[in-house]
Amino acid sequence: MDYKILGNTQSVQQAAGRLTITTAEATALITVYSPTVIRVNITRNVQDADASFAVIREPLGQIEHQETDTEVIVTTDALTLRISKDPLRFAFYTPDGKLLSKDDERFGTSWQNSRVINHRELNPDERFIGLGEKVGDLNRRASSFTNWNTDASDHTPKTDPLYETFPFFIGIHSGLTYGLFLDNTHKSYFDFAASCDDQFIWLGADDGDLNYYFFGAQTVPGIIEDLTWLTGRMEMPPLWSLGYQQCRWSYMSANEVLDVASKFREHNVPADVMYCDIDYMEGFKIFTWNQETFADPKAFIDKLKAMNFKLVTIVDPGIKVEKGYQQYDEGVEKGYFATYPNGENYIGEVWPGRCHFPDFFREDVREWWGAAFTALTDPGVEGFWNDMNEPAVWNQNIPWIVKFGDKFMPEVRNVYGMMMAKATYDGTRKILGNKRPFVLTRAAYTGTQRFSAVWTGDNTATDEHLLLGARLVNSLGVSGMAFVGVDIGGFSGNPTPEMMVRWNSLGVFTPMYRNHSIKDSDYREPWQYGEQNLELIRHSIEQRYRLLPYLYSLFYETTLTGMPVCRTLAIDHPHDAAIYYKDYQDQFMFGPGLLVAPVISTVTTAKVYLPCGDWYRFGSDERYTGGQEHTVDAPLSDMPVFAKAGAIIPMQNVIQSTQDAGDGVLTLHVWSGNDMTDLVYYEDDGHTYNYQQGQKHVRTITFDPAAGKLILTAAEGSFTSRFHTLEVTLHGFDAGRSVQPVNYVNDEIVIDL
Ligand code: MIG
Numbered sequence: 001m002d003y004k005i006l007g008n009t010q011s012v013q014q015a016a017g018r019l020t021i022t023t024a025e026a027t028a029l030i031t032v033y034s035p036t037v038i039r040v041n042i043t044r045n046v047q048d049a050d051a052s053f054a055v056i057r058e059p060l061g062q063i064e065h066q067e068t069d070t071e072v073i074v075t076t077d078a079l080t081l082r083i084s085k086d087p088l089r090f091a092f093y094t095p096d097g098k099l100l101s102k103d104d105e106r107f108g109t110s111w112q113n114s115r116v117i118n119h120r121e122l123n124p125d126e127r128f129i130g131l132g133e134k135v136g137d138l139n140r141r142a143s144s145f146t147n148w149n150t151d152a153s154d155h156t157p158k159t160d161p162l163y164e165t166f167p168f169f170i171g172i173h174s175g176l177t178y179g180l181f182l183d184n185t186h187k188s189y190f191d192f193a194a195s196c197d198d199q200f201i202w203l204g205a206d207d208g209d210l211n212y213y214f215f216g217a218q219t220v221p222g223i224i225e226d227l228t229w230l231t232g233r234m235e236m237p238p239l240w241s242l243g244y245q246q247c248r249w250s251y252m253s254a255n256e257v258l259d260v261a262s263k264f265r266e267h268n269v270p271a272d273v274m275y276c277d278i279d280y281m282e283g284f285k286i287f288t289w290n291q292e293t294f295a296d297p298k299a300f301i302d303k304l305k306a307m308n309f310k311l312v313t314i315v316d317p318g319i320k321v322e323k324g325y326q327q328y329d330e331g332v333e334k335g336y337f338a339t340y341p342n343g344e345n346y347i348g349e350v351w352p353g354r355c356h357f358p359d360f361f362r363e364d365v366r367e368w369w370g371a372a373f374t375a376l377t378d379p380g381v382e383g384f385w386n387d388m389n390e391p392a393v394w395n396q397n398i399p400w401i402v403k404f405g406d407k408f409m410p411e412v413r414n415v416y417g418m419m420m421a422k423a424t425y426d427g428t429r430k431i432l433g434n435k436r437p438f439v440l441t442r443a444a445y446t447g448t449q450r451f452s453a454v455w456t457g458d459n460t461a462t463d464e465h466l467l468l469g470a471r472l473v474n475s476l477g478v479s480g481m482a483f484v485g486v487d488i489g490g491f492s493g494n495p496t497p498e499m500m501v502r503w504n505s506l507g508v509f510t511p512m513y514r515n516h517s518i519k520d521s522d523y524r525e526p527w528q529y530g531e532q533n534l535e536l537i538r539h540s541i542e543q544r545y546r547l548l549p550y551l552y553s554l555f556y557e558t559t560l561t562g563m564p565v566c567r568t569l570a571i572d573h574p575h576d577a578a579i580y581y582k583d584y585q586d587q588f589m590f591g592p593g594l595l596v597a598p599v600i601s602t603v604t605t606a607k608v609y610l611p612c613g614d615w616y617r618f619g620s621d622e623r624y625t626g627g628q629e630h631t632v633d634a635p636l637s638d639m640p641v642f643a644k645a646g647a648i649i650p651m652q653n654v655i656q657s658t659q660d661a662g663d664g665v666l667t668l669h670v671w672s673g674n675d676m677t678d679l680v681y682y683e684d685d686g687h688t689y690n691y692q693q694g695q696k697h698v699r700t701i702t703f704d705p706a707a708g709k710l711i712l713t714a715a716e717g718s719f720t721s722r723f724h725t726l727e728v729t730l731h732g733f734d735a736g737r738s739v740q741p742v743n744y745v746n747d748e749i750v751i752d753l
Pocket of ligand 1: 249
């Protein structure tokens with residue numbers, strides 16, 4: 001094998017705000033995107049070095065640097081990049097000279113044939129979080145991972161890779177933080193000193209550039225904000241998509257879907273969304289409806305709408321090879337499919353049988369795909385579930401010579417799902433006009449958050465998967481992807497009633513709350529487990545609906561800063577060793593106020609770790625001191641959730657669907673605390689983009705314990721709140737303290753506590 005090292009510097013030039021350093025082997029291009037974001041791209045192909053699917057920002061166009069005989073030093077307000085010339089090595093420091101991360105001095109960057117590898121120094125106390133949808137521990141240290149989007153059905157809590165690629169991690173050591181995003185879509189590798197005597201970490205890819213963005217913010221939220229500034233943030237999701245979602249592979253007919261929907265209403269279990277999995281189609285042909293079982297889609301969806309349900313339908317990328325099928329005929333005629341190098345269309349087998357695969361890397365193909373959604377939107381579908389877009393074919397081995405445009409499969413596989421999601425989002429957004437589409441994708445790459453939610457694929461009905469799900473959601477959250485779902489109950493297998501109950505209590509605190517199961521599994525709807533369990537599951541789903549004003553406000557924060565809804569404790573407490581312990585690593589904050597401790601279904605007490613500060617059990621208001629572990633009750637009726645002292649949680653009374661007007665009462669729950677806290681409260685119409693033109697309702701709610709006041713700033717924006725009455729419920733305050741309801745008005749509201 002050919003081994004090449006980056007070597008010594010031959011020239012250093014600056015032009016157009018870019019520093020170009022050459023060695024005999026490659027060129028390093030250094031650009032500054034913001035004071036905290038510096039890009040280093042070590043490339044052997046300078047011409048193509050700027051292409052990216054993920055990045056939506058441009059460099060500043062200026063770069064401050066000094067050069068000496070041995071070094072080039074790039075400085076910003078927040079970072080110092082010291083580049084040593086011989087051999088060429090990169091080291092990032094804080095402005096006051098603390099080392100954040102640097103190349104391993106011996107091995108730096110090298111190539112083995114086309115493979116590019118970067119070796120970086122490991123700090124003795126260093127921990128790593130991130131990489132998106134990856135199994136394993138919260139702390140990635142001593143583990144290695146591969147990015148290669150895969151249809152990982154039957155995956156275990158040890159399987160790698162899964163469906164998605166988020167080549168981004170955060171390093172935490174010596175009281176410092178940094179982030180690194182390797183923007184390379186080839187099969188890529190991250191090794192956090194798994195098998196090298198703790199000597200270095202290494203990352204790289206099968207081909208392409210060592211093209212990375214280095215983030216120097218000194219908080220984890222700051223790094224997430226920069227990552228999502230660079231690669232984009234989600235827009236407000238449709239409010240209905242935050243309600244409870246019921247899915248199954250498959251409800252086999254319109255009547256069955258309607259029957260299930262009406263049972264939710266009969267049983268008074270709130271719900272917003274029904275799904276059609278692949279069996280709604282005619283022979284699995286995308287953009288068709290089964291003529292017999294879904295004979296009149298519009299009438300069917302109208303009936304769902306009358307019950308305040310939305311419908312999400314699945315689409316796979318594979319287009320059935322069948323003359324007379326519109327998408328096939330058009331795609332062949334226009335040359336829209338992936339090909340072999342000789343121009344023949346590639347054929348792989350998947351649900352419809354022999355299929356061609358749209359080349360989503362081409363704009364005209366994306367437009368064609370997007371426009372075809374009228375087959376679904378005309379009768380009234382508003383949610384679009386993109387499955388099998390790793391892309392998956394039977395036996396999972398698309399030949400390497402398959403081409404998407406001028407690129408071979410291995411080069412772009414990891415980003416195929418994202419481009420399908422983009423085509424789906426752009427297309428349906430155009431068709432639906434001002435209405436927000438809901439897009440859900442299985443495969444993804446960094447940046448997918450701009451277009452779509454993701455779910456974590458085919459999990460299994462076990463407690464291990466229940467915990468893994470929480471960890472996957474949290475890991476995706478620090479990697480820029482906030483809108484994440486897990487198949488509640490486990491896709492494969494049948495959960496015990498206890499597991500189903502427990503998993504629903506976790507579903508409440510999952511950004512997307514969807515119950516889904518495999519073909520031929522037992523039915524999973526909330527009423528399938530007996531009266532008592534129905535009660536418990538209903539209680540969870542009701543809790544979700546109570547929390548929607550809070551959850552919606554959290555998503556608003558995500559649109560502004562990228563801060564995820566579910567926040568591993570490593571976001572706020574990166575340097576607290578206890579949060580990484582196996583017993584505690586699944587815990588997370590649901591927004592700033594609530595700490596959730598997932599617990600398996602076979603135990604009724606749990607050890608939890610509460611970080612520093614004071615905490616109250618959500619529900620009972622029992623008080624706990626933080627900075628230590630506690631053993632707490634965890635009956636099936638009450639998975640441990642804690643409110644942080646000072647938490648402000650806006651809640652509403654139970655509604656059966658987000659389309660219900662509700663009773664107009666907004667309740668602010670406030671937990672006693674000594675420090676001033678605040679929360680940005682947000683509302684809009686829940687389903688259009690008018691909020692981007694100012695039709696929103698935003699105000700900051702401040703709890704000021706010293707003054708004994710709760711203050712709501714005057715509401716900004718032209719949207720009129722759904723609420724007319726404001727109630728305040730105090731928790732942990734002196735007994736007998738209570739607050740009378742007031743009118744919920746746009747003007748400043750000051751409440752004495
Ligand atoms: O080959 O559409 O992960 O959620 O129910 C399986 C059928 C295809 C895999 C998805 C799953 C979905 C199933 N799909």
